[in-house]
Amino acid sequence: xxxxxxxxxxxxxxxxxxxxxxxxxxxxxxxxxxxxxxxxxxxxxxxxxxxxxxxxxxxxxxxxxxxxxxxxxxxxxxxxxxxxxxxxxxxxxxxxxxxxxxxxxxxxxxxxxxxxxxxxxxxxxxxxxxxxxxxxxxxxxxxxxxxxxxxxxxxxxxxxxxxxxxxxxxxxxxxxxxxxxxxxxxxxxxxxxxxxxxxxxxxxxxxxxxxxxxxxxxxxxxxxxxxxxxxxxxxxxxxxxxxx
Amino acid sequence: xxxxxxxxxxxxxxxxxxxxxxxxxxxxxxxxxxxxxxxxxxxxxxxxxxxxxxxxxxxxxxxxxxxxxxxxxxxxxxxxxxxxxxxxxxxxxxxxxxxxxxxxxxxxxxxxxxxxxxxxxxxxxxxxxxxxxxxxxxxxxxxxxxxxxxxxxxxxxxxxxxxxxxxxxxxxxxxxxxxxxxxxxxxxxxxxxxxxxxxxxxxxxxxxxxxxxxxxxxxxxxxxxxxxxxxxxxxxxxxxxxxx
Amino acid sequence: xxxxxxxxxxxxxxxxxxxxxxxxxxxxxxxxxxxxxxxxxxxxxxxxxxxxxxxxxxxxxxxxxxxxxxxxxxxxxxxxxxxxxxxxxxxxxxxxxxxxxxxxxxxxxxxxxxxxxxxxxxxxxxxxxxxxxxxxxxxxxxxxxxxxxxxxxxxxxxxxxxxxxxxxxxxxxxxxxxxxxxxxxxxxxxxxxxxxxxxxxxxxxxxxxxxxxxxxxxxxxxxxxxxxxxxxxxxxxxxxxxxx
Amino acid sequence: xxxxxxxxxxxxxxxxxxxxxxxxxxxxxxxxxxxxxxxxxxxxxxxxxxxxxxxxxxxxxxxxxxxxxxxxxxxxxxxxxxxxxxxxxxxxxxxxxxxxxxxxxxxxxxxxxxxxxxxxxxxxxxxxxxxxxxxxxxxxxxxxxxxxxxxxxxxxxxxxxxxxxxxxxxxxxxxxxxxxxxxxxxxxxxxxxxxxxxxxxxxxxxxxxxxxxxxxxxxxxxxxxxxxxxxxxxxxxxxxxxxx
Numbered sequence: 001x002x003x004x005x006x007x008x009x010x011x012x013x014x015x016x017x018x019x020x021x022x023x024x025x026x027x028x029x030x031x032x033x034x035x036x037x038x039x040x041x042x043x044x045x046x047x048x049x050x051x052x053x054x055x056x057x058x059x060x061x062x063x064x065x066x067x068x069x070x071x072x073x074x075x076x077x078x079x080x081x082x083x084x085x086x087x088x089x090x091x092x093x094x095x096x097x098x099x100x101x102x103x104x105x106x107x108x109x110x111x112x113x114x115x116x117x118x119x120x121x122x123x124x125x126x127x128x129x130x131x132x133x134x135x136x137x138x139x140x141x142x143x144x145x146x147x148x149x150x151x152x153x154x155x156x157x158x159x160x161x162x163x164x165x166x167x168x169x170x171x172x173x174x175x176x177x178x179x180x181x182x183x184x185x186x187x188x189x190x191x192x193x194x195x196x197x198x199x200x201x202x203x204x205x206x207x208x209x210x211x212x213x214x215x216x217x218x219x220x221x222x223x224x225x226x227x228x229x230x231x232x233x234x235x236x237x238x239x240x241x242x243x244x
Numbered sequence: 245x246x247x248x249x250x251x252x253x254x255x256x257x258x259x260x261x262x263x264x265x266x267x268x269x270x271x272x273x274x275x276x277x278x279x280x281x282x283x284x285x286x287x288x289x290x291x292x293x294x295x296x297x298x299x300x301x302x303x304x305x306x307x308x309x310x311x312x313x314x315x316x317x318x319x320x321x322x323x324x325x326x327x328x329x330x331x332x333x334x335x336x337x338x339x340x341x342x343x344x345x346x347x348x349x350x351x352x353x354x355x356x357x358x359x360x361x362x363x364x365x366x367x368x369x370x371x372x373x374x375x376x377x378x379x380x381x382x383x384x385x386x387x388x389x390x391x392x393x394x395x396x397x398x399x400x401x402x403x404x405x406x407x408x409x410x411x412x413x414x415x416x417x418x419x420x421x422x423x424x425x426x427x428x429x430x431x432x433x434x435x436x437x438x439x440x441x442x443x444x445x446x447x448x449x450x451x452x453x454x455x456x457x458x459x460x461x462x463x464x465x466x467x468x469x470x471x472x473x474x475x476x477x478x479x480x481x482x483x484x485x486x487x488x
Numbered sequence: 489x490x491x492x493x494x495x496x497x498x499x500x501x502x503x504x505x506x507x508x509x510x511x512x513x514x515x516x517x518x519x520x521x522x523x524x525x526x527x528x529x530x531x532x533x534x535x536x537x538x539x540x541x542x543x544x545x546x547x548x549x550x551x552x553x554x555x556x557x558x559x560x561x562x563x564x565x566x567x568x569x570x571x572x573x574x575x576x577x578x579x580x581x582x583x584x585x586x587x588x589x590x591x592x593x594x595x596x597x598x599x600x601x602x603x604x605x606x607x608x609x610x611x612x613x614x615x616x617x618x619x620x621x622x623x624x625x626x627x628x629x630x631x632x633x634x635x636x637x638x639x640x641x642x643x644x645x646x647x648x649x650x651x652x653x654x655x656x657x658x659x660x661x662x663x664x665x666x667x668x669x670x671x672x673x674x675x676x677x678x679x680x681x682x683x684x685x686x687x688x689x690x691x692x693x694x695x696x697x698x699x700x701x702x703x704x705x706x707x708x709x710x711x712x713x714x715x716x717x718x719x720x721x722x723x724x725x726x727x728x729x730x731x732x
Numbered sequence: 733x734x735x736x737x738x739x740x741x742x743x744x745x746x747x748x749x750x751x752x753x754x755x756x757x758x759x760x761x762x763x764x765x766x767x768x769x770x771x772x773x774x775x776x777x778x779x780x781x782x783x784x785x786x787x788x789x790x791x792x793x794x795x796x797x798x799x800x801x802x803x804x805x806x807x808x809x810x811x812x813x814x815x816x817x818x819x820x821x822x823x824x825x826x827x828x829x830x831x832x833x834x835x836x837x838x839x840x841x842x843x844x845x846x847x848x849x850x851x852x853x854x855x856x857x858x859x860x861x862x863x864x865x866x867x868x869x870x871x872x873x874x875x876x877x878x879x880x881x882x883x884x885x886x887x888x889x890x891x892x893x894x895x896x897x898x899x900x901x902x903x904x905x906x907x908x909x910x911x912x913x914x915x916x917x918x919x920x921x922x923x924x925x926x927x928x929x930x931x932x933x934x935x936x937x938x939x940x941x942x943x944x945x946x947x948x949x950x951x952x953x954x955x956x957x958x959x960x961x962x963x964x965x966x967x968x969x970x971x972x973x974x975x976x
Contacts, residue, residue: 093360093361093405112359115358115359115407115432116357116433117337117433117474119475121479122476122478130665132666134648134669136647136958137827137919137923137924138957155479155481157479157620158620158621159620159622159624159634160622161337161474163359163407163430163432164431164656166898166899167898171667171669173662173665173666173667175481176481176482177481178482179660186407187408188359189405189869190868191869224869225869226868226869228869230361230363231363232350232361232363232364232365232366233365234366235366235367237371237419237420238420238421238422238862239419239421239907339625374726374909376889376911377890378890378891378913379891380678381583381677381680381712381713382713386713390891401864402903403864403866403867403868404866408900410654410655411654411896412896412900415890415903417905417909417911418905421862421905423864423903423904423905425903431623468625469625469626470624470630472624472625482618581848581893600847601848603846603895604825604920605921605962607962608964609966609967610965610966611966615969643967643969645967649921649962651920652898652919663971665969665971674895675895676847676848676895718851718893719851720849720853720854721854723853723855723887725855725887725908725909726908727907
């Protein structure tokens with residue numbers, strides 16, 4: 001039996017404490033709901049970390065033993081310390097997987113890895129969202145069929161200010177008339193990054209089966225194959241010098 | 245007659261003052277050699293900026309009137325102020341072109357736009373470099389033929405820690421036995437970015453005709469098509485609400 | 489003044505003769521409507537060719553003097569001779585641009601260049617189509633703004649069986665609930681290929697200003713930079729043999 | 733224990749019978765050497781097929797039960813029947829993996845899936861080849877380290893007439909002065925395609941451990957995730973008609 005994939009689910013855990021609507025949907029916090037369904041997978045070993053813990057719960061030893069990090073943030077992006085962002089980025093470049101959820105498109109860590117601002121259009125008006133599966137052979141889309149719907153969600157619309165994805169997996173249709181690249185992957189260094197759009201805090205999105213399936217598939221897809229430190233070495237020639 | 249393309253050539257201008265070898269090759273500085281051959285193109289309006297000027301010569305008004313920025317840096321990357329890097333990055337995302345030369349693979353601005361460290365192997369041993377043109381139909385490779393050679397250069401070797409390029413234009417062969425993706429492009433926001441490997445300060449690389457042709461072609465390719473500010477707007481629906 | 493871009497607009501020219509609805513919209517044929525607005529551009533020299541001409545109007549001398557070929561086909565894909573397809577493909581690989589319109593997603597030439605079947609979902613039910621511009625800095629999207637609408641069109645839906653585009657320019661929203669990658673580019677050999685979705689024969693789509701702008705922009709973008717014959721040469725070494 | 737991956741290794745099996753040098757290196761044929769090392773992997777179920785069998789050994793039932801097809805061809809590409817090529821292509825688009833080796837760059841099946849001629853430079857002069865691993869985190873490159881060498885091989889040089897790879901894994905350095913994209917992947921439909929350069933028939937390349945490791949890794953990477961028939965369905969709307 002192979003070693004489990006070590007997953008750390010990170011969340012701000014702020015809305016849940018101040019907005020009763022959010023607190024009712026996610027009584028233990030969004031991170032615990034996400035960690036909860038991931039714990040149902042026997043190959044995953046799951047823990048959580050939140051903004052208000054020391055070092056945001058992402059100490060060196062936590063990151064060192066994390067294979068895949070799941071990230072949800074929204075209103076407190078600016079409170080995430082730059083030093084922690086730098087450590088997370090270094091771990092991704094060494095091979096750690098990163099799953100970026102919803103409003104974390106504007107997180108420091110996602111912007112730092114993309115090199116862009118990741119801006120978009122948005123609207124909080126309970127749009128119907130239909131996510132079309134445009135890559136049915138990808139490990140992340142297994143078990144979903146041609147599309148799935150979320151009855152009410154925040155709208156995110158194009159243009160989405162991201163670099164060209166390595167792989168485009170989902171395109172969303174919104175009832176208000178917009179479209180969005182809702183699932184996409186990129187390699188950064190030796191790590192795999194997946195952005196997945198759904199998950200506004202005032203809707204029960206992370207309780208929906210298809211959303212849970214995508215995130216579970218994504219965690220497995222993003223597990224590291226290597227861990228290689230970053231280096232820029234001075235190297236001797238392999239071939240003899242022509243004058244030698 | 246169309247308006248000229250406004251080009252700003254930026255360089256550290258340090259090696260030239262302290263290393264007599266470099267000073268002999270580039271008496272007015274590398275930026276002046278590069279600006280000099282670009283000034284031979286009637287469609288380009290060229291100025292220069294250097295590290296030790298106020299704001300590194302890259303004030304708001306300079307950046308506002310720059311269509312394409314050429315960047316060479318090496319030993320003083322750390323001295324470039326973060327605030328200037330942020331302004332340059334913002335302008336690229338709005339549409340400004342950026343040509344990144346040689347050791348600027350490790351510049352703050354290139355790393356910030358790529359999202360990676362852009363590490364590589366290197367060796368200062370006067371390797372012969374042969375750049376193979378792997379995209380003969382690209383505007384940047386026009387006039388070059390199948391390959392060109394630089395008789396002596398610093399070696400840069402794979403793996404090169406960049407995101408997958410949008411377009412790969414050159415692959416270098418080195419006499420010491422290495423290969424390198426020596427010319428590549430990426431879109432970032434509305435701006436175009438081109439990385440071009442050659443140009444170690446102790447060799448007369450920027451006096452070579454083919455190197456000058458690539459940089460001139462690249463400046464024209466990177467000229468802005470749009471200038472759009474970054475925004476993340478709250479937007480009303482286009483379609484009527486189904487319940488409306 | 490530079491030489492004009494030589495454009496050949498090819499169409500089946502069948503529906504127009506047998507379906508009065510189509511004949512009323514395109515009395516001289518769709519190719520003449522498309523050629524007509526392209527002729528309004530002073531830098532383009534435009535002619536047409538149709539299926540029922542000898543060699544489908546695409547003789548060697550026509551192809552030899554065509555810079556960009558525009559292709560519309562629908563019900564008679566199978567009647568296009570394989571020998572003509574092979575000649576067109578060869579010219580694209582040598583550098584000729586190709587603009588593939590609407591139902592030509594299933595043409596022999598597009599399938600031959602993509603390597604896939606280019607299947608999709610479809611529905612003839614006068615859906616509203618809204619094309620979102622997801623690459624505002626691309627030459628093909630200049631002058632369009634954030635999106636444009638076609639009041640009634642055939643629906644094409646994902647998954648679209650194409651290889652990953654080099655560049656994704658448009659994503660369509662349909663009133664019936666689907667999305668589609670409606671504008672995309674690929675390099676094939678030395679030629680540029682652009683697929684553009686709109687243009688079902690029973691709607692006046694090619695009379696719409698934004699559609700005409702996209703096609704005109706695309707023709708300019710697809711113009712050849714080189715013309716290089718295909719070859720697989722036996723080549724002597726550049727470096728001396730180590731044993732030599 | 734999961735079901736094994738069903739691998740079919742296809743080869744021309746001609747050189748081995750007519751050229752004593754080749755026959756001495758591959759007495760049972762190249763396909764048997766390749767099948768032999770793959771049979772060492774407990775998760776693979778391996779059979780072979782060759783050109784001179786009926787239907788080239790690739791009957792409908794063989795293809796139906798093949799998860800990954802390995803293809804080596806050289807001097808008899810033209811003898812492969814178009815009907816068999818069409819069946820293989822259909823199976824790849826439905827999900828079957830395809831590993832294309834060396835001179836099969838010019839096979840009908842690879843050209844049909846790429847959409848290009850896949851031309852290149854070549855030289856039979858026992859060049860030293862060094863394959864640099866430019867994607868150390870990819871499943872296909874696991875266990876290889878930074879590079880590996882083949883002491884004597886046919887040279888293949890750029891430009892290589894392929895579409896932009898989805899993933900570039902290896903770049904070769906040749907002692908004669910050339911470079912080549914020696915390992916690359918593409919999705920086509922629901923199938924995964926990997927091209928791997930080494931393997932000229934007059935050298936013992938497929939007896940080399942690193943080459944065997946790459947091919948074994950590639951077979952596992954290319955196994956199907958889905959099997960979906962090609963279709964272009966007329967589909968009813970999901971959303972109610974606005975006029976409904």
